[in-house]
Amino acid sequence: MSGGFFRGTSAEQDTRFSNKQAKLLKSQKFPLELEHPVDMTKVKMDVIKPWIATRVTELLGFEDEVLINFVYGLLDGKA
Structure with missing residues (x-):
């Protein structure tokens, strides 16, 4: 048998x-x-960060600083 061990198609194919x-x-x-991206240079993050923290806490029912910081990172483009 020539052609190696695996035969047939791969999962991608x-x-x-x-x-x-x-x-x-x-x-x-x-x-x-x-469809239009938001220009994050025009967003005042010091205004929106407290709202994000309270909204995440409302949705979860408890304060999760890891998730809140993750959302901040997504908005800053660092995550």
Whole structure:
């Protein structure tokens, strides 16, 4: 037998194992407002950070500083 140990197609080549999440995102319709990026230089982070902290605490029911700092990092572009 020549050609190595593995034969056939890989998971990337087989259509049964396609990325279902990417297919779902393509099929969904989003509002036009979400197509435009936000200029984060114009956002006053010192105003929005307390709101983020209270909103995350409201949604979770308890204060989670790791999650709050993660959200800050996403907005700063550092995460």
